[in-house]
Amino acid sequence: MDDPLVQFRDVTYSVPAVAAPIISQLNLSVERGETLVLLGESGCGKTTTLRLVNRLLRPTSGQVLVEGKSTSDWDPISLRRRTGYVIQEAGLFPHYTVERNIGLVPALEGWENLRIKQRVLELLALVGLDAGNFAQRYPGELSGGQRQRVGVARALAADPPLLLLDEPFGALDPLTRASLQSEFAELSLRLGKTAIFVTHDLREALRLGSRIGLMHAGRLALVDTPEKFLKSDDEHARAYIETLRLREDREDEADPARGDK
Amino acid sequence: MSFWTFLQQNWSEMLTLVREHLGLVLISTLVAVVIGIPTGILLTRKQALRNPVLGIANVMQTIPSLALFGFLIPLPFIGGIGARTAIVALVVYALLPIIRNTVTGILGVDRNVREAAVAMGMTDRQVLWQVEMPLAMSVILTGVRVAMVISVGVTTIAAAVGAGGLGVYIFRGLRQYDNNLLLAGALPAALMALAADFSLGLLEQRFSVESRKRLSILSKIALAAIAFVLVLGVYGSWRASRSHTQPIAGDKRLVIASKDFTESVLLAEIVSQMLESRGVAIERQFELGGNLPHDALVAGRIDLYPEYTGTAYTAILGHAPITDPRAVYQQVEREYAERFNVEVSVPVGFENTFAILVRGADARRLGLKTISDVVPHARTWRAGFGQDFMSRADGYPGFSRSYGLRFAEQPREMDLSLTYIALASGKVDLIAGNSTEGRIAALDLVQLADDRRYFPPYEAVYLVRKEALTRGPVLSEVLSRLANAISTEEMRQMNYEVDANKRSQAEVVQEWITKKGF
Numbered sequence: 001m002d003d004p005l006v007q008f009r010d011v012t013y014s015v016p017a018v019a020a021p022i023i024s025q026l027n028l029s030v031e032r033g034e035t036l037v038l039l040g041e042s043g044c045g046k047t048t049t050l051r052l053v054n055r056l057l058r059p060t061s062g063q064v065l066v067e068g069k070s071t072s073d074w075d076p077i078s079l080r081r082r083t084g085y086v087i088q089e090a091g092l093f094p095h096y097t098v099e100r101n102i103g104l105v106p107a108l109e110g111w112e113n114l115r116i117k118q119r120v121l122e123l124l125a126l127v128g129l130d131a132g133n134f135a136q137r138y139p140g141e142l143s144g145g146q147r148q149r150v151g152v153a154r155a156l157a158a159d160p161p162l163l164l165l166d167e168p169f170g171a172l173d174p175l176t177r178a179s180l181q182s183e184f185a186e187l188s189l190r191l192g193k194t195a196i197f198v199t200h201d202l203r204e205a206l207r208l209g210s211r212i213g214l215m216h217a218g219r220l221a222l223v224d225t226p227e228k229f230l231k232s233d234d235e236h237a238r239a240y241i242e243t244l245r246l247r248e249d250r251e252d253e254a255d256p257a258r259g260d261k
Numbered sequence: 262m263s264f265w266t267f268l269q270q271n272w273s274e275m276l277t278l279v280r281e282h283l284g285l286v287l288i289s290t291l292v293a294v295v296i297g298i299p300t301g302i303l304l305t306r307k308q309a310l311r312n313p314v315l316g317i318a319n320v321m322q323t324i325p326s327l328a329l330f331g332f333l334i335p336l337p338f339i340g341g342i343g344a345r346t347a348i349v350a351l352v353v354y355a356l357l358p359i360i361r362n363t364v365t366g367i368l369g370v371d372r373n374v375r376e377a378a379v380a381m382g383m384t385d386r387q388v389l390w391q392v393e394m395p396l397a398m399s400v401i402l403t404g405v406r407v408a409m410v411i412s413v414g415v416t417t418i419a420a421a422v423g424a425g426g427l428g429v430y431i432f433r434g435l436r437q438y439d440n441n442l443l444l445a446g447a448l449p450a451a452l453m454a455l456a457a458d459f460s461l462g463l464l465e466q467r468f469s470v471e472s473r474k475r476l477s478i479l480s481k482i483a484l485a486a487i488a489f490v491l492v493l494g495v496y497g498s499w500r501a502s503r504s505h506t507q508p509i510a511g512d513k514r515l516v517i518a519s520k521d522f523t524e525s526v527l528l529a530e531i532v533s534q535m536l537e538s539r540g541v542a543i544e545r546q547f548e549l550g551g552n553l554p555h556d557a558l559v560a561g562r563i564d565l566y567p568e569y570t571g572t573a574y575t576a577i578l579g580h581a582p583i584t585d586p587r588a589v590y591q592q593v594e595r596e597y598a599e600r601f602n603v604e605v606s607v608p609v610g611f612e613n614t615f616a617i618l619v620r621g622a623d624a625r626r627l628g629l630k631t632i633s634d635v636v637p638h639a640r641t642w643r644a645g646f647g648q649d650f651m652s653r654a655d656g657y658p659g660f661s662r663s664y665g666l667r668f669a670e671q672p673r674e675m676d677l678s679l680t681y682i683a684l685a686s687g688k689v690d691l692i693a694g695n696s697t698e699g700r701i702a703a704l705d706l707v708q709l710a711d712d713r714r715y716f717p718p719y720e721a722v723y724l725v726r727k728e729a730l731t732r733g734p735v736l737s738e739v740l741s742r743l744a745n746a747i748s749t750e751e752m753r754q755m756n757y758e759v760d761a762n763k764r765s766q767a768e769v770v771q772e773w774i775t776k777k778g779f
Contacts (some may be wrong), residue, residue: 087377
């Protein structure tokens with residue numbers, strides 16, 4: 001099948017209280033197997049875009065197609081169970097153990113207990129957590145990085161074709177973030193999942209994205225591969241790239257190739 | 262009598278009251294939970310309803326409890342006298358904390374957690390039961406805990422509508438100036454409140470996410486025990502409430518009520534015992550507060566209660582006070598027949614008028630004999646009056662005007678039975694008591710003569726529903742025997758036996774009936 005997994009067609013989303021639309025005239029296709037990163041500053045509409053995919057929101061006009069079918073025609077429950085969702089604070093259920101958190105969607109789908117247990121063990125191994133040590137813990141007893149690993153495992157539990165990730169590593173310290181990023185890149189490549197990944201961090205976008213979609217004020221300014229993104233002369237893209245350069249200047253003053261503007 | 266001996270002697274009665282009290286609290290809390298939690302859940306789904314409903318619950322909670330009982334008495338189905346009315350009122354008070362905490366608890370669930378649950382493909386029902394309710398449970402339980410502690414307190418007032426419970430001891434203790442009774446009522450109520458607070462607090466901790474641990478065997482047993490006691494209590498009080506619900510149509514029992522002071526109880530007990538010895542089945546609904554006996558009589562919930570002509574004339578019929586006893590009696594008799602279909606018995610023989618009382622020491626020192634003698638001293642005096650006296654037409658406003666009395670400050674308004682103690686202990690200098698009060702002599706108080714004849718006559722009579730009189734000749738026979746049968750001295754003596762000598766009302770009444778040969 002060659003048709004894109006997710007497709008936005010002239011999508012506008014607005015709320016009555018705000019004059020300007022949050023998303024306007026968005027057209028975007030997400031191909032199977034790719035990781036599309038939505039990049040942009042706070043309030044640019046990237047999270048809203050994500051929430052339109054699993055029908056947490058519905059477009060004011062236009063259509064969002066998932067597997068060729070408009071989200072309005074999907075049963076929201078089955079749409080969401082086919083879509084893994086990871087958010088910044090992980091959103092783990094504090095009253096469930098790690099095991100129950102990860103096994104949540106399989107349990108909702110009515111899997112047998114034994115099968116759920118095996119799947120949870122598999123996923124814990126996949127995200128690098130020792131089952132014997134972690135399965136029976138509560139989220140309150142985990143570090144931020146461990147919680148985020150559990151969040152990813154939970155999103156993968158029922159083997160959904162599509163993953164939606166909303167700044168999943170945003171609240172982590174830089175070291176943990178870096179190691180989770182590379183593990184995720186490796187994982188998504190291995191599992192061949194399609195993912196939409198929201199971030200405001202260009203480095204993260206460059207590291208993880210097969211394509212980067214830059215959003216500004218509710219509009220998609222640019223979509224391209226990381227290489228072409230870096231060479232783009234779109235003003236918003238340039239602004240992002242400048243911040244990257246400034247930061248690297250300070251981090252690495254000795255590098256002559258990246259000297260002045 | 263020491264508190265300890267008192268407990269030994271009244272142990273079984275006290276246990277009955279504790280059981281009644283606990284039953285009222287548990288049933289009403291249970292009903293409030295059953296209504297309140299679903300309402301709270303609904304309010305988290307329907308935002309437009311939230312403020313109006315919470316507003317109504319808020320207002321309901323501000324209604325003073327005795328007033329609420331008053332509203333409820335004439336209502337069909339939920340009203341009347343006894344446990345059912347009390348439970349309705351208790352539920353009304355318990356609803357607000359439960360609804361409010363359900364709403365707060367559910368809305369307080371972490372946004373991320375709720376969003377994750379929805380995005381995971383949980384249905385609204387699953388989000389509610391698997392995520393929101395478990396996470397809100399400790400907050401909801403706090404609401405239940407608050408409701409329960411409030412109920413323990415309000416239930417003490419339920420004694421005023423004949424619902425029983427520890428309030429019976431508290432009201433009686435206040436009237437009879439008996440600290441043992443007060444303690445025997447207040448102490449178990451306080452312990453009950455603490456126990457409810459503590460045990461629900463334990464339960465609450467079990468549900469709190471922060472301290473989440475797997476339940477140990479021991480705490481499982483503890484929780485099971487709490488649940489067992491709850492079930493037992495609810496069952497027990499259900500049985501108890503079935504055994505004294507109101508008479509239904511066709512029931513031949515006569516329901517006899519009294520107001521909430523000793524003399525009224527004694528008068529009601531006299532009729533009750535005389536009827537019982539003549540083979541009539543009686544249900545006693547004694548010690549009803551405020552104007553509840555009147556409301557209940559008019560509503561047909563009770564058949565008879567003792568009243569005073571002056572009270573009926575001014576407080577109930579709303580006439581300006583006059584001083585001619587004949588005129589008052591005839592007017593009351595006629596209007597009660599026309600308006601309420603109620604018969605007024607021949608006066609039983611004594612009057613219980615307001616007695617303006619001062620300390621004996623003051624009376625002797627200043628040579629006080631009449632109320633007019635007080636006027637020169639009043640400017641430095643403080644007065645204390647019952648709520649009744651402060652508000653009624655023949656009470657304080659007319660009284661002070663008629664005598665030109667002015668006190669150092671606005672008179673203190675307090676419970677009537679407390680005014681005697683307040684006067685004797687020097688907290689106030691003048692009170693308006695009852696002329697047949699047994700403690701007048703015991704506390705060395707002196708009654709001043711009403712030299713301007715301000716107070717209307719207060720002849721004791723029985724008010725009887727005409728319908729009750731048609732059920733047989735016995736009631737009429739008993740009432741005619743009681744016509745002019747009780748002198749002021751006899752009444753004061755009986756009051757004194759109960760209030761000062763702490764003897765039981767039934768015993769004192771029986772003695773009097775035997776002596777009279779009734």
